[in-house]
Amino acid sequence: MNKCSVLLPVFNGEAFLREALDSVMAQDYPNFDLVIIDDCSSDSSRDIILEYKQRYEGKINFIQNEKNGGVGLALLKAFKETNSTYIAQIGQDDIWSMDYLTSQIQYIESSDCNVVFSRVRYIDEYGQRLKDIAMFRHENIETLNRSEFFAELIGGNFLCAPSSVFKIDKEIASVVLQFWGYNNDRLQDFELWLNLACYYKFGFNKKAICNYRIHQNNFSKEEKRIVQGKYEFYATLKRVLFSDGFLRFLKNEEKKEELLKAIIIKIQLNIAYSKLLFMLLVEWCEYLLNLGFEIELLRFVMADYYNRMGLLSKCISNYGDLYHKINAYVLRPFHNPSLQFLMKSEMFECHSDLFNIDVNTICFIEASLIDYAMNNGLLMQQWTEGKVVVFCQEEEIEELKTKHPELLIISDEEPKKQLERKIINYIEDKTNMFATGFFFDYETLNSSIDSQLYKKIKISPSSGEQVRKVQILDLPSKLNCTFSTFDEDIDILSNDNNIYILESTPQGDVYMSIKEGMELGQKIIVNNQLYILDNIEYNREFIPVYVPFSYYSSNIYSNVVPYQHNSFMEIEYHAIVNSRSYRYMLKLKNFVHKYKLLRFVNLIDSSLRRIMR
Numbered sequence: 001m002n003k004c005s006v007l008l009p010v011f012n013g014e015a016f017l018r019e020a021l022d023s024v025m026a027q028d029y030p031n032f033d034l035v036i037i038d039d040c041s042s043d044s045s046r047d048i049i050l051e052y053k054q055r056y057e058g059k060i061n062f063i064q065n066e067k068n069g070g071v072g073l074a075l076l077k078a079f080k081e082t083n084s085t086y087i088a089q090i091g092q093d094d095i096w097s098m099d100y101l102t103s104q105i106q107y108i109e110s111s112d113c114n115v116v117f118s119r120v121r122y123i124d125e126y127g128q129r130l131k132d133i134a135m136f137r138h139e140n141i142e143t144l145n146r147s148e149f150f151a152e153l154i155g156g157n158f159l160c161a162p163s164s165v166f167k168i169d170k171e172i173a174s175v176v177l178q179f180w181g182y183n184n185d186r187l188q189d190f191e192l193w194l195n196l197a198c199y200y201k202f203g204f205n206k207k208a209i210c211n212y213r214i215h216q217n218n219f220s221k222e223e224k225r226i227v228q229g230k231y232e233f234y235a236t237l238k239r240v241l242f243s244d245g246f247l248r249f250l251k252n253e254e255k256k257e258e259l260l261k262a263i264i265i266k267i268q269l270n271i272a273y274s275k276l277l278f279m280l281l282v283e284w285c286e287y288l289l290n291l292g293f294e295i296e297l298l299r300f301v302m303a304d305y306y307n308r309m310g311l312l313s314k315c316i317s318n319y320g321d322l323y324h325k326i327n328a329y330v331l332r333p334f335h336n337p338s339l340q341f342l343m344k345s346e347m348f349e350c351h352s353d354l355f356n357i358d359v360n361t362i363c364f365i366e367a368s369l370i371d372y373a374m375n376n377g378l379l380m381q382q383w384t385e386g387k388v389v390v391f392c393q394e395e396e397i398e399e400l401k402t403k404h405p406e407l408l409i410i411s412d413e414e415p416k417k418q419l420e421r422k423i424i425n426y427i428e429d430k431t432n433m434f435a436t437g438f439f440f441d442y443e444t445l446n447s448s449i450d451s452q453l454y455k456k457i458k459i460s461p462s463s464g465e466q467v468r469k470v471q472i473l474d475l476p477s478k479l480n481c482t483f484s485t486f487d488e489d490i491d492i493l494s495n496d497n498n499i500y501i502l503e504s505t506p507q508g509d510v511y512m513s514i515k516e517g518m519e520l521g522q523k524i525i526v527n528n529q530l531y532i533l534d535n536i537e538y539n540r541e542f543i544p545v546y547v548p549f550s551y552y553s554s555n556i557y558s559n560v561v562p563y564q565h566n567s568f569m570e571i572e573y574h575a576i577v578n579s580r581s582y583r584y585m586l587k588l589k590n591f592v593h594k595y596k597l598l599r600f601v602n603l604i605d606s607s608l609r610r611i612m613r
Contacts, residue, residue, distance in 0.1 A: 002085035004032040004101055004165070009074035011039040013092030014048060016213060019127070020092055021052050023211075025059070029101035035078045037063040039070070045092075072188040079176065086167055089189070094162040095123070095211040103208040104165040113203030115166040115196050117141060117159060118210050125215040133214065136160040141204040147253055150197045151262030154237065155269060161189035163210035172199055186229045191236045198245035234276035237267070241284050247291070257295050260288075264301055265536045281305060297538070304542075310434015312424045325349040326427070327361045329382075331373060334366045336391040337412050338419055347420050354378050360433050362423070367392035367400060383407075386431050389423055406430075453517025458537065458545045459510045459526055467510040471525040472498040472518070480515040511543075 006024055010017065024034055034056075036049050046064065053060045061081055065074065079087070086105055090096065100118065107116045117138045122130040137158040144152060153159070168176065176192070196202075240246055241263075253259050264281065271277045282305045285298045303319030306312075315322055328348040330339065342364065343350050350364070354376075357363070363382045365373050367390055373379040382388055386406050394411040401409050408426040410419070427433055459467055472479060479498055483490040483505075490510065491503035502510075524531050530549040537543045592601055 001029075001031045002105070003083075004029065004086035004088055004105060005082035005084040006032060006034045006088045006090060006101075007075060007078045007082075008034060008036045008090055008092065009039060009071050009078065010036060010041060010045050010049065010092045011068070011071075011074075012041045012043045012045060014041075014043040014045050015125075016093035017045055017048050019095055020090060021048070023095040023097075023100075024090060025052070025056055026098050027096065027101045028099055029105065032101060033059055033061060033084075035061045035063070035081050037065060037074045037078045039065050039074050040068040075188055084168070086165055088165045089161045090210075091162045091213075093213040093215065095127075095213070096162075097209040097211075100208050100210065101165070104205055107203055107205040107208075108165065108167050111203050112201055114169070114172075114200035115164065115193075116203040116205050118163040118205050118208035120160050120163050121209055121211050123211045123213050125213065127211075127213075130214060135212075135214075136163075138163070138204045141202045146197070146201055147255065147259045148262065149202065150194070150249070151259060151266055153194055153197060154263050155266035156233075157187065157190040157193065159189070159193050160210065160212055161192075162212060163208075164189075166196060166200075172196070187232045187236050190233075191240065194236065194240045195243065195245055198240070198243070198249040230274040231276065233270070234274045234280060237277070238280050238283075241280075242287060250288075250293070256293065257297055260293075260295060261297055261538050264297070265538065265542075268536055268542065269533075278305070282309075300540075310428065312428055312434070316421075316424070322347045322424075326424075327351075327356070327358065329354070329357050329361055329363045331363065331365045331369050331379070334364075334369075334391070336366055336393075338410055338414050338416075339364055339366065339391045341416050341419060342423075345420055347424070357382065361387065362427060362431070362433065363388045365390055367396055387433060389426070453514075453519060454542065454544050455515070455517045456511060456513050456541070456543055457518065458543050459512060459524075459531065460534075460545055460547050461508070461510075461526065462548055464507055465527065466505050466507055467526055468502055468505065469525075469527055470500045470502070470512065473523045473525060475522075477516075479518070482513045484511050484513070485509070486511070 008020070008024070013020075021034075036053075038046050038049060049060075049062055053062050063077060063081065065077075075089070086108070088101060088104070104116050104118060108114065120136050120138065122133040122135070124130055138160070140149060140152055140158065176195075193202075250256060250259065267277050267281050271281075282302060285302045285305075288295075289298050289302075299318055300323075303315050303323040306315035306318065307323040312322060312326075325346070326348050328342070328350045330343065330350050330352050332352050334340070342348055348362075357378055361382065363373075363379060365379070365388055370390065373388070374383065379388075389408045389410060390400060390404065391410050391412070392400055394413045397409055397411045408423065408430070410422070414422070459470070461467055467483075470481075470483070472481075475498055481492075481495075481500060483492065483500070483502055485506060486509070490505050493501045493503055495501075522533075524546060526546075526548075531546040532549045533544055534547040535545045537545055592598055
């Protein structure tokens, strides 16, 4: 019977350590050892470990760290002490059922899986079962194929390390050493699962049970740990997506574009959580194209993000055009032929609205209107930053270049084929519209990434429901929106402060187009029910999909909503959707609609209101 090594990192775990040790030593699997590493505990953890080591002589290997190095380094050191076929992990506060190891190893031996997860039962600090908690989603292992599972895992960890056992073979043994250690302290198991998923199939064993304890010290809300988590999430994805294991996995995948699309969407959903992912996405697409993965989607994503960063020439050379038009203010009146040509350009969004001038706006002004422009505060600000192009007659050009050497001067005889590219080169070389702000100024970087605006979203109501009322929350300004089904426009009956009442619509999905664009993760109210971002679809463009907010929303486990608007932290978000009161509310609502009791409930409600008055 093959040997299994159980890894147990310990740090100040005296409160629950005895229960964890008892559950491991009571396992009915005969061939296992326990490797415990104490990470400089200041409580009685060391004494407890030595007591059990003496009691179970030959079964426990104890390592004492000389200084605290974190969970990642502890696991790395413990793993190096093993020479077993199977590896299991347990937390210092968790408990296994007696047949846990036997059941898990039998599952691996009887299947084509190298990694298996058990059922998770949540308990509190007193060992009492918690029924309204759902932190992990091991059922995804069963319902998703291998590629879908990997893409889902890219979006964030939903696997419980203390409920896992994995088999080590020659192919993966040397690679496992790269998953722990200095790389990760907060997300050490997340990187392990992603790398193992590149090599092996995962399994879900419903017979084995891991009791996962939830108590006050499970979560850290210190800012330094939050920042650390954001960095490690980025660093983990970068190491995995650039690894040889992933490249081999991708080469062997028949539906490469489907896999890449799913991964890209998961990364986009998490940019609001860790802004470093913005750059990762561009680097990764470039890397895959350089390796010969000629997939149109990669060029599409690169064009989108090149354009956002201000790498306009790279965008044009890879995509053939700009993905996003450049905001251009035109001072009227104008008669210059070059300026008239630009008004019809596909690269510039020309307008004459002074209040639509922002940091990413270039201004087009005829030479005859220079005096007016220099006496206008908004235009003068653009002038001092070099974000002005002056159009003149051919005989004026030398004089204007001498007088305004900091600006781009274009004559009415400029060849039309060169005109657009000349302005784009000027924007890249001489202004700070994109590049300077993105790469050197933190405030502009922050706003550049936060303002990933989507001009079209999909509202996906519950089955049989019509979309009649749409309200966009928490916006200081009014948006210009239109609505349609897949192939037909929908009339708007009224619009008051971003509350839209729609003409009668067919049942099913409705598309909302927003002229100004809307941030990823924006919450909206549809038919008096909260809708949240659930997914992003791709069909020649990325379209966010909004669904009703409910206990069963897949977005419960997404970081987008909590971090995008900072309305509530992730742990409070979980508390809402997993609470008994919320689930009771949903059941009550379904009951009322099922038996058509809404009018009766409203009657009771109005009667009670009158009594209260």
